[in-house]
Amino acid sequence: MDIYLKKAVLHLIDREAGDPVFSQVELDLTAEYIREYLIKKIVKLSNAQTKTGTLVEDSKISRMLSMAQEQFIDFSEQFVGHWYQFYKDSEDAPNCDVFVVLYEEDAQTHVAFIKANYKEAYTHFTELDDQGLLNKLILNRAILSGKTQKPDEGITIQLAERSYELIEKKYTFSGDKRFYFSQDVIESVPLPSLDENINVIKKVAKKLSDKFETPTYDVLANIQEAVFETIEESGYIDTQEIAEKVFKDNVSAKLAFQEEIIEKGFVEQTQMVKEVKEISEKKFSKQKLKLSNGIELIVPVEVYRNPDLIEFVNNPDGTLSVMIKNIEEIQNRL
Known part of the structure; x- marks a missing residue:
């Protein structure tokens, strides 16, 4: 499977801060570590828990897809904004980063929505004060999962046929755990996973x-x-x-x-x-x-x-x- 990345952007989802922090500039895909991270995440979206289906033609997400190639940044903001209006209502959905990617696979154009939840991890920080150089241990609460781990949630959509592969999780809404992504975000009933x-x-x-x-x-x-x-x-x-x-x-x-x-x-x-x-x-x-x-x-x-x-x-x-x-x-x- 050969994946050629064309465009990508990263948006931040800090629920305590309010609305998503939208990037106005695309990620630098000349950086090998960025390409490697995104490609591996896209590959990991296809696994035994992945559900498949085809978008309804008049669904909101399906209509947005016409913007994906020519107005990529605007498309990514609209996609994430549409997703977030449902996500924010959950009682237990965590803070995260969201990648939106435009790519080609087997000569077919796709978009990917990749969600990476924050994890806590310790690291060092060096600062200089009046007493000299100080190496400190700090707790970082916004660490992303590694490149070999599958995304926490995500979807890839083939633009021409609107077929998709979806990984979704249940979150709590008004006391009930349910799959919100298929029901609310893409308005589609996927086939069961393998x-x-x-x-x-x-x-x-x-x-x-x-x-x-x-x-x-x-x-x-x-x-x-x-x-x-x-x-x-x-x-x-x-x-x-x-x-x-x-x-x-x-x-x-x-x-x-x-x-x-x-x-x-x-x-x-x-x-x-x-x-x-x-x-x-x-x-x-x-x-x-x-x-x-x-x-x-x-x-x-x-x-x-x-x-x-x-x-x-x-x-x-x-x-x-x-x-x-x-x-x-x-x-x-x-």
């Missing part, structure tokens, strides 16, 4: 494992493997294929699985985050098992299904044994 859909699948699979008397650990392991394989093959979650892989010849279980995931909120989707295969590789390519005796295992999918390398044995007393085979070397990583 994690939200996977959680629905896991809950339904666990319920069915109890109903059809199948070991839960085995069903969940099959689910994870099937999710990984279908995303690798097609780029999206194919629930019919997952049902076939997990429940095989059990027609009743397959039908119940398909019906219940829809009932519990799973949404079939073809529009997924751009990096879905890379995300799937990191998240689902290894089985993570925690045994009742405290042992934890991380097993690659290809190893999990190889009886020459690992085997799960049902003991006569109802317990399980895990046999790990053909080990050539053991390393202790402290």
Whole structure:
């Protein structure tokens, strides 16, 4: 994924001070550390918690986008001002900095809204007084997250098609926690994130494992493997294929699985985050098992299904044994 930054600006959100402090000058994108920070933040906006969708054509944000390229500073102020009129009403939304970025990716123009909450951190400060040079320890309450950390909230919007990728958080409004960004700011109902859909699948699979008397650990392991394989093959979650892989010849279980995931909120989707295969590789390519005796295992999918390398044995007393085979070397990583 090649990202070419065209314009960027930083606006400050100090709720105690009142309205946002708008910068009238763009960030200097010739500075490598600024480019690196913004590019990594944009990349981090695409992850397993990212929701996707397309803006409604007559929404306020959608209408603003026509200004993004020719009147970038004005556009950024209007975008942030529109967002802030909702954000300021929250009882617990923190102070933060907001980056607005215009960039190209794969020859398509995008804008990004990146929110970075303030964190407390200690640093030094040097001053000269009557007694000499003094090195002091000070507490800075406006430190931003590092470049490798995902944004606290943010959205990227492809200008031509108005498609977006969104990370949003729940904040408290009049005593109730809710997602304000999709509902109020962009006036859109996004598709569930990859994690939200996977959680629905896991809950339904666990319920069915109890109903059809199948070991839960085995069903969940099959689910994870099937999710990984279908995303690798097609780029999206194919629930019919997952049902076939997990429940095989059990027609009743397959039908119940398909019906219940829809009932519990799973949404079939073809529009997924751009990096879905890379995300799937990191998240689902290894089985993570925690045994009742405290042992934890991380097993690659290809190893999990190889009886020459690992085997799960049902003991006569109802317990399980895990046999790990053909080990050539053991390393202790402290």
